[in-house]
Amino acid sequence: MQYQFPNNFYWGSAASAAQTEGTTLGDGKSDNIWDHWARQEPNRFFNGVLPTETSTFYDHFRNDIGLMKAINHNSFRTSIAWSRLIPDGVGDVNPQAVEFYNNVIDELIEQGIEPFICLFHFDMPIAMQNIGGFENRDVIEAYANYAQTCFELFGDRVKHWFTFNEPIVTVEGGYLYDFHYPNIVDFKRASVVAFHTMLAHAQAVMRFRQLNIDGQIGIVLNLTPSYPRSDNANDLLASHHCDLLFNRSFLDPAVKGEYPQDLLTLLKKYDQLPAVEASDCDVIQQGKVDIIGINxxxxxxxxxxxxxxxxxxxxxPEWLFDSYEMPGRKMNPHRGWEIYEKGVYDILINLRDNYGNLPCYISENGMGVQGEDAFSVNGQIQDDYRIEFVSEHLKWIHKAINEGSACFGYHMWTFIDNWSWCNGYKNRYGFYQLDLNTQERRIKKSGQWYANVAKNNGFNDPQGG
Structure with a gap:
């Protein structure tokens, strides 16, 4: 069966500044929370691999962009490091950072690769975290000023902007489950951070529109369907509560400009509502996005x-539901995650039916594998499992598009095996294998396969789908 995608479909991959740039304290960059935490508690990082040890995109971006072109990328999402561009979080702009990001953007465009730029990918500057991060309303204003600086510097060339990547993860990791700095476990403070993040998002959207920039602005959300164990009313309610907390707490304000009443009622019941100022609801209303990225x-x-x-x-959150492991579920045995390809279709249809069919694209999807060297044959990773993973998801995306979804692209996580927070290089995701010792990049079988998909704007499934 042939799976052909719409004309001008975006094919590419996604990464972030903190996970790829390296040069963590060079050329004027200051600490972000990861640089700081890695020095404080290096034992929290898998095999002691710290953010200094990344794929060195800062030094090798021209070559890396050439490798993107070699596998027919027509788009690439990465982020700008706030701590590199404005080292103190507020105040002076770092001219070396401006030069670097200008060069990256110009090189992408020169190679025919559309830059998709995210402003915040988990990397709060430590100067901002030290005054409370997004618990402090002053940081909302600082972020909005940083966003405006980015728009003014790069908005003449960047046409796809995203305010935040997976803001729920910052909330979960830093304020609920202790897997991100500042390692706080407090739901009320988490709800404040979540709300203030959306105020910061909205302020950035407002600045973007005031500048009348030619382009679109959105947000990247990891929209994870919450499937109930059964049709029992209590299971359905558990699923509803999970969806409110982990999906709709960001999706609804970003797309509809308001929070679900059920969520407000739930948080009020347990005395977890953040403080709201008089103008906040109007600000949230003005933060409605043009596009949305789906991880x-x-x-x-x-x-x-x-x-x-x-x-x-x-x-x-676990007061309201328990996790459920479905018997017979399909698994990624190398990562411990369930594989459920239809989930991406369910997300796209939900956006079609309940969120105005907003233009959207798959901004991350990928398969992490620990010990991937075991699949090397004659110096190349034979990652047929990744080809199957991506192709099976693309089939469901294709189906959703045929049924009216406004999905306009697919970016896999990630381009080159990259550093991944506390996991370091434990799980490999890239189209290109990275040798950490030599920094050599070697294309995997999946990279060659994806190059053909992008070139042909689709693929043939010899098994018929």
Whole structure:
């Protein structure tokens, strides 16, 4: 069966500044939270691999962009490092950073690769975190000023902007589950950070529109469907609550300019609502996006609580649902995640039916594999498992488009094996294999396959789909 995609479909990959640039304290860059935390607690990072040890995009971007072109990318998403561009979070702009990002953007365009630029990918400058991060309303204004600086510097060439990548992860990791700095476990503070992040997002959108820039602005969300164990009313309610907290808490304000009433009622019931100022609702209303990026890796499956909550326990999302492992689920045995390709279709149809069919694209999708060297034959990773993973997701994306979804592109995570937060290089995701010792890049079988998909704007499935 042939899977042909619409004309001008965007094919590419995604990465971030903190995970690829390297030169973490060179050429005027200051610490972000990862640089700081890595020095404080290096034991929290897999095999002690710290953010200094990345794929060195800062030094090799021209060659790397050439490798993107070699596999027929027509687009690439990365981020700007706030701590590189404005080292103190506020104030002076770093001219070396301006030169670097100008060069990256110009090189991408020269190679026929559309730059998709995200402003924040988990990398809060430590100067801003030290005054409370997004718990502090002053940081909202600082972020908006940083965003405006980016628009003014690069908006003549960048036509696709994104305010935040997966803002729920910053909330979960830093303020609920202790896998990001500042390692706080407090739902009320998490709700403040989530709300202030959306205020910062909206302020950036407002600045973008005030500048009358030729382009579109959006946000990247990891929209993970919350599937109930059964049609039992309590399982359905558990799924609804999970969806409110982890999806709609960002999706609804970004697309509709307002929060779901059910979410506000739920947070009020447990006394977890953040403080709201008089103008906040109007600001959120003005932050509605033009486009949305969708990150999807695995589904979330939930069920009604099986056991009562301890009366003295602090409130957490798990008061409202339990995780559920579906028997017979398809797994990525190298990463421990469920593979459920239809999830990406369900997301796109939900956006079509319930969110005005906003223009959207798959901004991340990928398969991490630990110990991938085991699949090397004659010096090349034979990652047929990744080809299957991507092609099976693309089939469901194709189906959604045929049924009216406004999906306009697909970016895989990621281009070259990159550093991944506390996991370091534990799980490899790239089209190109990275040798950390030599910085040599070697194309994997999946990279060659994807080059043909992009070239042909689709692919043939010999098994018929």
């Amino acid at each position: 999807y890796y695995q589904p979330r499956r939930v069920q009604a609580k099986l056991h009562a909550i301890h009366p003295d326990a602090q409130f957490m």
